[in-house]
Amino acid sequence: MRVAVALFFCFFISENVWADDYSAVINDIETERVADQYVVNGDIAYKLSPVVKEALKKGISISLTITMRLKKEGLLWDSVVRELKLAYQIQNHALLNIYSVKSLHADEKNVFSTLAGAIDYISRIRDLPIVESSLVQEGQQYYIAAKVSFEHEKLPVPIRPFSYFDSQWALSSDWTLWPLPN
Amino acid sequence: MAITKLKFPVSLSICILFGLILVSLQLMSTATQQSSELGDIYSWLLVGNSLGSIVLFILIGINVYSLARELKKREAGSRLTTRMISLFVVLAIAPAAIVFYFSIQFLNQGIDSWFNVEIDRAMEDALELSEESLDQRKRLHLKQARKLAKGVAGKSQTLIALEMADLREGVEATEIALFSRQGHVIASSSVNSNDILPMLPSEQTWLQTRQNQEYVAFSQMEDEDLMIQVIVMVHDDDPRYLQVLFPVPVRIADLADSIDFAFVRYQEMTFLRDSLKISFLLLLSLVLLLSLLAAIWVAFVSIRQIIAPVKELVKGTQAVASGNYRQQLPVGSQDDLGFLVESFNDMTQRIARSQDETRVASIEIEHQRAYLETVLSNLTAGVISFGASYKIITANQAAYRILHIPVSHFVGQTLLDVIVQRPELTQMWESIQSLIEQAEDIWQQGFTFLGVNGRQELLCRGTPLFSPSGERMGAIVVFDDVTDLIQAQKNAAWGEVAKRLAHEIKNPLTPIQLSAERLQHKLAKELSESSAKILTRSTQTIVQQVEAMKSMVDDFSEYARPSKKQVELINLNQLINEVLALYILQTEIRIVTVFNIENIVIEADPVSIRQVLHNLVKNAQEAMDGKGQIEIKLDKVVRNNTEYAEFSIYDNGCGLSEEQAETIFEPYVTTKVKGTGLGLAIVKKIIEEHGGVIWVDTAYNKGAGFIIQLPTVLI
Numbered sequence: 001m002r003v004a005v006a007l008f009f010c011f012f013i014s015e016n017v018w019a020d021d022y023s024a025v026i027n028d029i030e031t032e033r034v035a036d037q038y039v040v041n042g043d044i045a046y047k048l049s050p051v052v053k054e055a056l057k058k059g060i061s062i063s064l065t066i067t068m069r070l071k072k073e074g075l076l077w078d079s080v081v082r083e084l085k086l087a088y089q090i091q092n093h094a095l096l097n098i099y100s101v102k103s104l105h106a107d108e109k110n111v112f113s114t115l116a117g118a119i120d121y122i123s124r125i126r127d128l129p130i131v132e133s134s135l136v137q138e139g140q141q142y143y144i145a146a147k148v149s150f151e152h153e154k155l156p157v158p159i160r161p162f163s164y165f166d167s168q169w170a171l172s173s174d175w176t177l178w179p180l181p182n
Numbered sequence: 183m184a185i186t187k188l189k190f191p192v193s194l195s196i197c198i199l200f201g202l203i204l205v206s207l208q209l210m211s212t213a214t215q216q217s218s219e220l221g222d223i224y225s226w227l228l229v230g231n232s233l234g235s236i237v238l239f240i241l242i243g244i245n246v247y248s249l250a251r252e253l254k255k256r257e258a259g260s261r262l263t264t265r266m267i268s269l270f271v272v273l274a275i276a277p278a279a280i281v282f283y284f285s286i287q288f289l290n291q292g293i294d295s296w297f298n299v300e301i302d303r304a305m306e307d308a309l310e311l312s313e314e315s316l317d318q319r320k321r322l323h324l325k326q327a328r329k330l331a332k333g334v335a336g337k338s339q340t341l342i343a344l345e346m347a348d349l350r351e352g353v354e355a356t357e358i359a360l361f362s363r364q365g366h367v368i369a370s371s372s373v374n375s376n377d378i379l380p381m382l383p384s385e386q387t388w389l390q391t392r393q394n395q396e397y398v399a400f401s402q403m404e405d406e407d408l409m410i411q412v413i414v415m416v417h418d419d420d421p422r423y424l425q426v427l428f429p430v431p432v433r434i435a436d437l438a439d440s441i442d443f444a445f446v447r448y449q450e451m452t453f454l455r456d457s458l459k460i461s462f463l464l465l466l467s468l469v470l471l472l473s474l475l476a477a478i479w480v481a482f483v484s485i486r487q488i489i490a491p492v493k494e495l496v497k498g499t500q501a502v503a504s505g506n507y508r509q510q511l512p513v514g515s516q517d518d519l520g521f522l523v524e525s526f527n528d529m530t531q532r533i534a535r536s537q538d539e540t541r542v543a544s545i546e547i548e549h550q551r552a553y554l555e556t557v558l559s560n561l562t563a564g565v566i567s568f569g570a571s572y573k574i575i576t577a578n579q580a581a582y583r584i585l586h587i588p589v590s591h592f593v594g595q596t597l598l599d600v601i602v603q604r605p606e607l608t609q610m611w612e613s614i615q616s617l618i619e620q621a622e623d624i625w626q627q628g629f630t631f632l633g634v635n636g637r638q639e640l641l642c643r644g645t646p647l648f649s650p651s652g653e654r655m656g657a658i659v660v661f662d663d664v665t666d667l668i669q670a671q672k673n674a675a676w677g678e679v680a681k682r683l684a685h686e687i688k689n690p691l692t693p694i695q696l697s698a699e700r701l702q703h704k705l706a707k708e709l710s711e712s713s714a715k716i717l718t719r720s721t722q723t724i725v726q727q728v729e730a731m732k733s734m735v736d737d738f739s740e741y742a743r744p745s746k747k748q749v750e751l752i753n754l755n756q757l758i759n760e761v762l763a764l765y766i767l768q769t770e771i772r773i774v775t776v777f778n779i780e781n782i783v784i785e786a787d788p789v790s791i792r793q794v795l796h797n798l799v800k801n802a803q804e805a806m807d808g809k810g811q812i813e814i815k816l817d818k819v820v821r822n823n824t825e826y827a828e829f830s831i832y833d834n835g836c837g838l839s840e841e842q843a844e845t846i847f848e849p850y851v852t853t854k855v856k857g858t859g860l861g862l863a864i865v866k867k868i869i870e871e872h873g874g875v876i877w878v879d880t881a882y883n884k885g886a887g888f889i890i891q892l893p894t895v896l897i
Contacts, residue, residue, distance in 0.1 A: 058453035059446030095442035096400040117386040158461035
């Protein structure tokens with residue numbers, strides 16, 4: 001009985017139970033020092049599943065959050081120096097035949113005539129300031145951990161529980177680590 | 183210090199449990215609604231309820247396992263609990279399953295009824311109509327933008343900058359802007375004078391524009407009205423792009439928003455149709471499962487509580503059955519079961535009280551029985567009681583002492599079964615058996631038989647026993663050994679006869695003898711020789727006979743005289759040897775002595791005991807005609823807790839017949855030609871006067887054998 005409960009929790013809580021069929025992939029994260037701060041540039045490849053595309057087409061909005069953490073290596077464990085979250089909500093407007101992308105973190109809204117345009121918009125991370133250079137200690141190792149999370153809880157209630165167990169909705173990526181150049 | 187454990191009321195726990203379940207399910211139900219703020223915690227509610235179900239399932243599993251173990255051990259109340267819970271589960275599941283089935287049916291039908299072809303088509307038509315309306319506006323504004331582009335073609339940037347406001351007002355646009363080929367702003371004009379910069383097209387827009395040389399699309403910035411964004415190419419040597427933003431009328435924009443919202447909502451519902459069904463099915467299943475599991479668990483708790491007094495009662499009953507009549511049960515409640523428990527406690531109290539009384543009575547009876555048994559066992563008379571089927575129930579110690587048969591060993595058998603032990607008593611047993619079976623009143627009868635110690639006289643008295651209702655329920659026989667009594671009576675009679683004989687006969691004998699001698703003396707001289715001879719012979723005969731009669735009268739005197747004159751301690755071994763020493767050299771009779779015990783001391787008159795020994799040895803000698811063997815044994819025996827010296831004498835003479843053995847000790851009974859027949863009578867009298875017994879050893883068949891037992895003295 002205990003094993004069954006444990007398995008239940010594992011399946012329910014884990015977002016990456018399924019194979020990486022439709023998981024987002026963080027291809028590249030580059031950090032450079034610009035003036036007195038470090039900025040991040042990166043590209044993320046999204047592979048929307050047919051079900052997700054269909055849902056978008058039917059007017060269901062999907063929410064994705066890109067989390068970036070600047071972490072300092074420690075003796076026992078690493079500490080988070082700074083954390084940024086880029087939250088996006090994509091929605092189709094059938095009448096206007098446009099896709100809108102709401103940048104929840106920046107309170108912005110952009111519209112695109114195609115889904116590819118909308119996806120392309122959230123795929124690119126350009127000149128995102130992550131930390132002031134004064135906070136970075138010399139001689140200390142830092143790295144950036146990045147992850148794309150699909151917000152299951154933002155889905156409509158009827159499909160929310162099942163989305164945890166459906167690979168078509170497994171859009172989240174794994175954590176990827178990128179070094180911060182000295 | 184006693185530790186008191188606070189117990190939470192079960193009924194309150196149950197109420198709280200059901201309250202929590204209801205609240206949780208209500209929250210879930212609310213969360214499923216589209217507009218609910220609880221939608222964010224829907225998953226957690228689902229997890230919470232699932233965990234609740236699992237916890238309840240585990241609790242039920244533990245209860246079922248516990249119940250199965252109780253059933254296996256056949257514990258009290260386990261079967262009743264199983265039956266009640268099974269009944270409850272069946273009664274709960276059956277209607278719940280029916281409601282569940284029809285609810286699902288109604289839900290599915292309800293959801294399906296939301297969607298049909300007409301609504302679908304109407305929604306699509308409405309959308310198409312709206313699209314067409316907006317497209318017309320888009321085409322109109324595109325034409326206007328093209329015309330403006332033609333107008334500005336070939337003009338210098340300065341001129342265009344001056345005309346921008348007029349151009350914008352001419353087409354009633356919100357904003358107009360001219361971009362270089364690289365996308366830099368050359369000139370712009372906006373309704374809102376605060377806008378310094380025009381709206382910049384996105385990269386995607388530029389891409390499409392460069393591909394198609396024009397771009398038209400709806401655009402809506404954050405919190406701004408819907409607009410139509412048109413970008414057209416201005417054909418010059420160095421191509422430029424003119425962007426015009428046309429406002430969509432508020433009414434049309436609102437209608438478009440409304441139709442868009444409705445269509446999207448409808449599309450979303452269509453997409454979620456199956457998920458919605460499954461979601462409702464899940465919710466309903468969870469509601470049913472939680473309710474059922476909670477109800478079953480509560481049933482377990484409640485039924486166990488209900489059964490607890492019954493269980494206690496069963497245990498109490500078992501305790502009472504095993505003899506613990508002081509069992510008291512705790513009275514838990516004041517309901518019917520509480521009343522039952524109180525009645526049980528009352529019953530056990532009464533039983534315990536009765537048992538105490540019975541125990542006291544049985545102890546009393548036991549004391550009475552023991553007392554009666556003691557009295558019976560100490561009675562000199564033998565007592566045998568018989569049951570309704572005339573089988574022996576009890577027999578006292580005296581019965582064994584008198585009959586020399588362990589009658590008490592024959593309890594449960596009839597007297598006829600006792601015959602096996604002593605066949606010679608068959609006639610007596612048969613008579614007694616007949617009397618106890620047939621006599622209607624007290625009866626009395628004497629029996630004579632040859633006992634172990636010689637002839638025995640029994641005086642039997644019997645009485646039938648009747649129950650208070652008059653039914654015959656057995657009999658009781660009391661018997662006394664009156665041998666000694668009768669013997670004493672005979673002895674007394676013979677003593678009196680002897681005394682009278684001695685007195686009445688001995689007195690005339692002396693004058694007779696003297697007269698005969700005087701006749702001889704006076705007449706012998708006067709008579710002729712022949713006559714004198716006759717006289718002499720006659721007087722001699724008279725004198726001899728008188729002497730003989732004197733001797734006989736002396737014997738009688740001896741028999742009548744008390745023998746225990748001077749009592750002293752005698753070493754019996756020594757006394758026997760002294761007496762036998764007189765006989766050893768006299769005849770050809772061989773005397774053998776076997777003394778198993780040395781120095782046996784008795785308290786007796788030595789003269790009388792010597793006479794006993796002389797009489798017995800003489801009798802033996804006479805029985806063997808002066809030739810044979812006399813064996814004398816001396817031993818010690820214990821009878822009735824008293825030590826006796828057992829002296830036995832055996833010869834190998836002619837022996838005694840059975841009839842002679844019965845009367846050999848009576849006066850004037852003799853087997854010899856000469857003799858008064860008082861020898862053995864005197865022996866018996868002396869022995870009895872010394873507290874001993876003498877009898878013929880009937881088991882010895884090579885001659886005559888006598889056994890004497892005399893009480894010894896402990897030194």
